[in-house]
Every structure is written in structure tokens, then in C-alpha cells.
Amino acid sequence: MDVKETIFKSVFFAASILSAGITLFILGFMIVLALPILKQGLFFDMLTGPWAPDHGLFGLGPMIIGTICIALMALVISFPVSLGCSFFIGILNPRGLGKWLKKIIESMTAVPTVIYGFVGIFFLVPLVRELFLKGSGMCILSAAIMLSILISPTMILFFVQSFSMVPQNDLNAVDALGGNTAQKFFYVVLPHSWKGMLTGIILSFGRAMGDTLIALMISGNSVAFPGSVLDSARTLTAHIALIIAADFDSIEFKTIFLSSIFLYIMTSFGIIMSRFSFKKRKTINET
């Protein structure tokens, strides 16, 4: 092995250590900054309790519930739409139309979230208000619908990519045996592509949880525990943005580090779970 190769290897190794290290460093950084709160032993109270700074209560419960509700609902709305859309692009593809549709969807990923926020405020929020005749229209439902549009390109592109990896030989086999499109999808496409689809779902969920602006602009940002999807709610990310805008040294401010830790743990947990399920499935297939 010559010197050049050794140098290359160590440079790439250092780069991978660095990028992995940064993620861990960020977690450490947030834990250190949240230490004053963690030391008071109020960790679980803060994760579940209500937010009422005037009464000395700094619980993140409403924001955690708000985040999970909005992100999950966005996922539930987005999934069937994305599945149908990617099925159209990747499998049906009438007259090569899928290619063009895919280009449009790719360009959707470049739309800044503030645009979605605007559309939400001027179109969706009034619509939801008029339709349900309850509240201001700034609510979990509005934010979830808008977020579902934001995350659907990610989901669609991942789905289409997974569908395109299905071996043509297998597709030919089903076609030549007289299978219809739905049978082809369920018996060949899905078994081949569910792993890639799951990755797309998890990344989309992460994106829905991590997005700040849409929730900030149209979910209403109430700090109360939401009781229905038409209630106003605040997400953890919006909470961080709102506190940072108003404050820099108080208990309120310190809670945002706790918010970040929670977001961090939630997204990492999702990714680790998906890896775990892949492994399990693999061993089942091998036996």
C-alpha cells in the first residue's frame, strides 16, 4: 500500500469521524446547556407538565403533544396521496406522463417553506375557519395539511426511487402471467420496495417534526394542551423560535434546550427503530 492511498484513507476516515462527531457534539452541547434544569430533577415534569411561566411552570407537554399530533397527522394525510402519486409516476406512467410529473415534484422540494406558510395563512386558514365554523382556523388541522404538502415530495421521490429498483425481470414475469396492475403492485413491487418506502416515511416524518415556519405561521401557537384538531397548538420548533425572539436568559430560555434534546431523541429514535426493523426482516427472509 503506497503513501498516497494511506493519506486518502485517513482523510476520508477523519471526515466520517468528524461528521459523526458533530452530531454527537450537538447532543452533548444541548445537554450541557440544559443541565441547570436537568439538575433540578424536573426533567419528567417538564416533559409532561403545562406551560405557565407566571406560575413558575415550564412544562413542555403541550408543545410535545402539539408536535406529535401535527407531524403524525401530516404523515397520515401525506401517505395515501404520496403512494397514489408515486404509483402513477412509477408504475402506471401513462404516455410517459410520469416523467414530467416527477420533474414538477422534484422542483417542489425547492419551494421555501415560508411560501407554504403564506398559502396556509391566506388560503387554508380561512377555508378551515369557514368550513368548520370553529376558532380562528389557525389549528392543528391547517398546519398538518400544509405540512403534508411540504413533506409529500420527499415521500413521493423516495417511493418512486424504490419502485424503480424493482427488477424488470420480476415485473415481466407477472405481466406475462396475466397479472393485473394491482397484483403486480402488491405481489412484486411492494415486497421489493417497502424498505426504501419506510426510509422515505421516516425522513418525511422527521421533516414534518423539524419544520418550524409552517407550524409557527398557521398552527396558532397556543400553549394550552390541544383538545381537538381544530384547536390551536404550538410545536417544539415554533416554541424555540418564539422564545429566542423574546428572551435570552431565563428559565423559559433554558427550556428550549430541553425542547431541542427531545426533538433530537425523537428523530434519532425513529431512525434507529427503522434500522432495527430492517435487520429483523432480513433474518426472517434468510431463514
Added chain:
Amino acid sequence: MPMTENIKINIKNLWFYYNDHPILEDISLEIPQNTITAVTGPSGQGKSTFLMTLNRLWESIEETRIKGHIEIRFGSDFQNIYDKRYNVSDLRRQVGMVFQVPNPLPMSIYNNIAFPLKLKGENNKTLGSFRVEDALKRSFLWDEVKDRLNEDARALSGGQQQRLCIARALVLNPQVLLLDEPTSSLDDKSGRVIEDLLLELKKDCTMILVSHYLDQVKRIADSGMVLSDRQMKQQW
């Protein structure tokens, strides 16, 4: 000229276009039943495309179109297979296809053979297992796999996989079998087994065999066609 009642497939003025370029030009052909018709010719001349016009498999390929008539006699009457009212799944159950590279699906040997029955919606387990066994016997594979029907089909050898694919096509009792260079990915010995098998199948099926090997064609085909320069010419 064969008698009309012996004709199985009747192709009249068939044109096939890819991107508006003709691939097949004004092909007319009558194929008698219970025969093997071989199609040879240089690579890339549309031999596979010709096979795909007979089970309409080309329809999923973009920017292609077809002109002309193809009729296949199922029972006593000729059926225009491009008739809008004619169901393409029904057609493909009667006109089976075996590809150049064996394409067993990622499932057990048994499930591979039973798969077409499942697609058709036939759920009778006893009858199903009888038909799977019959198809495997007809494709000379039963003795080699009868003790390991639940193993992954992809673990079989290349020749066995191809016979599995033939069995999978046979389980629906097709009247026509399209074979796209079925032995080209196999060694000589496995290839010979498949040749014997095709000769045996002649009593049930009308076969069209695309092949590169002239000696193979001479050994098993009843008539030979050459496809070159978009034209189909009868060789013998």
C-alpha cells in the same frame, strides 16, 4: 400451405414502430398448431419484439405502436387479440412466455408455480397442488425438486430455474408458448434437456422459439423463419 383448420396463429400485415421508426415491416404469417416455429436472425432486429406482439407485452414500453392484425384460434374461433373487448390477462393466460434469463420470483419453488393460479383467483388448494405437481412433471423438474418444494426458487441451478419458469407458464395450460432464447443463458447439457422438453410439449402447445443457435433450430423446429431488415422470411 397448411389447411386453415390447422392454423393456430394468423398474422396479417403486422407493422411495429418504436419512436415512429418501423421495427417490423408488413409481416404476414400463418403458424400451424402443435408445431415449433423458430425465428432466427441477427441481434437487435426485433425478434423479441415480434414475440411480444403475440401476448401484447410491448404495450408497457413507451413510444411504441402497432398496426395490422393478429388472430389466434382459441377453441373453434379465431380471436382478434387486439380487440378492445378482449381482456389482456385472459390472452396472457393462454399465450405463455419464457424469457431469455430465467426469472423466478423471490418465493419458494411451490409458490412460484402456484403464483399464476393465485393471480387468476383460483384458491382451491387440493386442485392447486395437483396442478403444480403436473406442471413440474411436464417440465421434467418434479424428480429434482419434489423433496424441497418450500425452498427458495432462486437457489436452483440456471437450467432448473428455466424449467421452473416453463412449469410456471404451463400451470395455466396455455395453448401458445413464446420462448425468447430460452437456452442461451444455459450450458449445453441443460439446454438439451430444455430442447427435449419442448419437443414433448408440442402435443399440447403451439410454440414460437426465438433462437441464436442454428443447430438447435434444425434439431427441434418444424419451420424456420429469419427476421432481418424488418422483414420475416421463411427459410424452410
